[in-house]
Amino acid sequence: MSGLWRNVRRGEEQNLEARLALQPGGPGSGKGTQCAKIVENYGFTHLSAGDLLRAEIKSGSENGTMISNMIKEGKIVPAEVTIDLLKKAMIECGNDRFLIDGFPRNEENRAAFENGTKIEPEFILFFDCPEEEMEHRLLSRNQGRVDDNIETIRKRFRVFVESSLPVIEHYNLKGRVRRVNAAKPIEEVFEDVKAIFAPFHTKV
Numbered sequence: 001m002s003g004l005w006r007n008v009r010r011g012e013e014q015n016l017e018a019r020l021a022l023q024p025g026g027p028g029s030g031k032g033t034q035c036a037k038i039v040e041n042y043g044f045t046h047l048s049a050g051d052l053l054r055a056e057i058k059s060g061s062e063n064g065t066m067i068s069n070m071i072k073e074g075k076i077v078p079a080e081v082t083i084d085l086l087k088k089a090m091i092e093c094g095n096d097r098f099l100i101d102g103f104p105r106n107e108e109n110r111a112a113f114e115n116g117t118k119i120e121p122e123f124i125l126f127f128d129c130p131e132e133e134m135e136h137r138l139l140s141r142n143q144g145r146v147d148d149n150i151e152t153i154r155k156r157f158r159v160f161v162e163s164s165l166p167v168i169e170h171y172n173l174k175g176r177v178r179r180v181n182a183a184k185p186i187e188e189v190f191e192d193v194k195a196i197f198a199p200f201h202t203k204v
């Protein structure tokens, strides 16, 4: 599917042919874990919105402090910042199939992305997992993340319910959501994920 990016800074337009799967599931539902397995088996490039934002903080960019504060508070970073990073990553990687993890997380993310690209996602992969299980996983993740503490985790859960679930419902009404029971062991979740990705064939 073709989309048109407008590069605001340079006043240029760039064509981007892309097929997208979006993954807005809850914090700790296993998005990153399953994306890594999908990439091993199918020809998708995994882009994690959270990883791109954390890399932007590390790079010392002018937005770094703002992004860092938002992440510590479990808040959603303004869409233009995240979309700019996604856009760059999509253009640079040269692939045309993307699995975008942790996005869109709210209505602003969704509307800005769709209006900016005119690309309709092929499907939305929704990892459904009880909060209790997600909390347990996040507290045992051990990646040194500033937001994996109980206080921020509770805020992230609230943001998920108030802002991300309505986006999933929006796509559900369009028949685009593929729900996966993410409360099972990793390999069992992947069995269900494989059934969804099977039409995209194995990586060549």
Ligand SMILES: Nc1ncnc2c1ncn2[C@@H]1O[C@H](COP(=O)(O)OP(=O)(O)O)[C@@H](O)[C@H]1O
Pocket: 025, 026, 027, 028, 029, 030, 031, 032, 033, 034, 137, 138, 140, 141, 142, 182, 183, 184, 185, 186, 187, 189
């Ligand atoms: N199905 C699963 N069962 C148990 N633990 C899991 C499962 N999927 C992921 N995990 C673990 O839970 C933590 C969060 O997983 P991650 O993939 O980072 O989730 P997300 O990206 O959705 O926040 C990690 O430590 C991961 O190893």
Ligand SMILES: Nc1ccn([C@@H]2O[C@H](COP(=O)(O)OP(=O)(O)O)[C@@H](O)[C@H]2O)c(=O)n1
Pocket: 025, 026, 027, 028, 031, 032, 048, 049, 050, 051, 053, 070, 071, 072, 074, 075, 076, 077, 078, 082, 101, 102, 103, 104, 105, 109, 147, 156
């Ligand atoms: N689309 C996005 C994705 C992440 N984020 C920020 O980055 C944080 C971590 O996102 P993440 O996807 O890496 O977190 P997990 O769900 O993987 O635990 C979020 O809590 C937000 O503060 C954002 O602002 N906008």
Ligand SMILES: [Mg+2]
Pocket: 031, 032, 048, 050, 102
């Ligand atoms: Mg993640």
